[in-house]
Amino acid sequence: MTTSLSQFELSPEQREIYEQAFRFARAELAPLLPRMDDEDWYPETLMPMLGAAGYLGITAPPEYGGSGMDLFSAGMVGEAFGYWNANAGFIWGPHENLCLNNILRNGTDEQKRRYLPKLCSGEWVGALALTEPGAGSDALGSMRTAARRDGDHYVLNGRKMFISNGPVADVVLVYAKTEPTLGAKGISAFIVEKGFPGFSVAQKLNKMGWRGAPTGELVFDECRVPARNLVGGENRGVAVVMSGLDIERAFLALSCIGSAQRCLDLSLEYASTRQQFGKPIESFQLVQAMLADMFVELEAARALAYRALMACNDLERGGGGRGDIHKLCAASILKVAEMLLSVTDKAVQIHGGSGFIWETEVNRHYRNAKLATIGGGTSEVRRLIIAEELLRATH
Template identity: 45%
Template sequence: MAIVAPTLDTHAEEEAMILDVVRQLVAEKVEPRAAEIDEKGEFPWDVQRLFAENDLLGIPFPAEYGGVGGSFLTYVKVVEEVAKACASSSLIIAVQELGALPILIAGTHKQKEKYLTKLASGEYTAAYALTESGSGSDAAGSMRCRAERRGDTYVLNGTKIWITQGNVADVVCVFAVTDPSKGANGISAFIVEKTFPGFNVGKVEKKMGIRGSPTVELVFDHCQVPAENLLGAEGEGFKIAMKVLDKSRPGIAAQAVGIAGGALDYAAKYAQERIAFGKPIGQQQGLQFMLADMKTDVEAARLLLYEAARKCDQNAPDITLWAAMAKLKAGDVAMRVTTDAVQILGGFGYSVEYPTERMMRDAKITQIYEGTQQIQRLVIARTLVGRWKPPTSASS
């Protein structure tokens, strides 16, 4: 009887190969640039090109549309590896995914062919525009940006704020109200190119962290969007936006786990080298306890993240819960671990000559964007206790 050779786990092999390449690129090209990217506060086009040349911008996109056809798990591991060294650079990969997700989720074959192929190759850069000055956490309730159909065109008017990469993006997925009488069911999604008449970049924000990732205002002034660029049907925009967040929140959790892991590695190495009271500070039990808690937190967040990513790969029915838990845990861990890393470095931790203060500033955003930590808790709690609706007079 012939011996059947065990099937090679080609997927795991492919992931290991990708991660080897990423670690090498990060060590040689990204990590040495991280402090400068933060200091200059400019989008690092060299890093964007590096990622594009190495096929890192379309990892979970289907091969049919120019992507690697990799798993979501591989994608989050890549974001994590980059974020260990440079949170701003990790966003180049995460926001390409965020901006492409509405097309991946709701696009027609024609829209996918036209846009995903260029996003996968890095020829195009993407952004995702949901937030407005009056609508952040309450994205649906207070949206003002309007889209009105006139013949074969939608005319967009309004302003979006806090749009990551909005000023460097070729393509932005924009959410706007098409029917104000329908609330969340009156919101639609559009693929908007930067060349469309009426597309304008407004204020560029000055920020605490992720300073190499531009965050801008986008102003739509009678912006002309071909009707064929509507994603899904009219009124499906908010549902698309929420489905996107289910798959993009693990990307932010990956960024958070990466930042925390990078800070922990740095602090642990420093604790072995810095001498106080005649021995390395890492031999003081007070710091050992801190390091042990940091390590345990990072690993707990990573396990939650990888499980959420697996759920994304399986399109599991409870993705929303797992994505929210991963983002919540990882964001809080990133903030705590980076703050402790600064503490372990003492005065040097507070200096811009050491990376921990940058990591601490970068960590904060992971508790805010793609739904604040309070919103993640609401999402998680709703799976336990449901969403209460006051009884109507007819039913009471």
């Protein structure tokens, strides 16, 4: 069991969701982690297993095959997965939130009926493609992928980079410019199936962390997408992307909380058993200071992360992308990411030489942690968002 004190803030139902997911992840996900990380192995059976256990489409209504719960409940599951197998959680998270929840929030009835049941069962794997080789922090302004209307289809041309689940995805929510002269206001969102002509995976990338969770570059070469797969209306993609990014930041923060909690628990265990100078290293006050700092940093970040995700529960369709929620979600992931870097660093320090060895669990978390300050908008971009919103409120 975890050493978390802040679980007392959860309702009995939320606590039960967490505890159930925790037991499931310990039994079913933790055993997959060594092979995933050591061999960069993608477990083909993972998504169907998560679907059968009810962990896909947590926020989707039962009529689409989901569980009909709220975003915070999904975040609780992410925290438990982050604790036992963050790498598997990094397959689940982009599928569950970036793709599935986005289609749920912004899709038409027809799109939801076609895509959600198979995404909820795990038969199909989902991804979201915004970033491009030349468009990262300036994803909207520098976007080159374009979509032109051709009868009852759109034709997409361009490349998308660093796409989580990209190499294995059956369904990708893709952003493209439908009206380049309008800049960010000329972006639209499309659902692309892997079998659509002109879609291909250029490469799977070799990452320092999150191994076993495939990330890749996608190519759209005269890719024909039926016009009925347009999501949120033509030139309405900016609302979809901005509100989606806020939710993504708040949602993924909870998986990081789970990872940090695991690192603290592993460090406590190691410090009580590892002996030096004839005593357990937990008796040395410099080691105690690291443990205390890990706890304080984690609990401070957890409080902000819970608050931000709770606030997202009430976000209306198309909401977010500016204002208090935009600031709060950026603040949450900024704080959580910097906490995770610090906590994983201290966990490796407490483990000494063992922590430097690839196969130790704290080492796996340490290698994963860096992405938290980069993915879904870097720490710099998050600071820019927070400052912009603070300053806007004063003018």
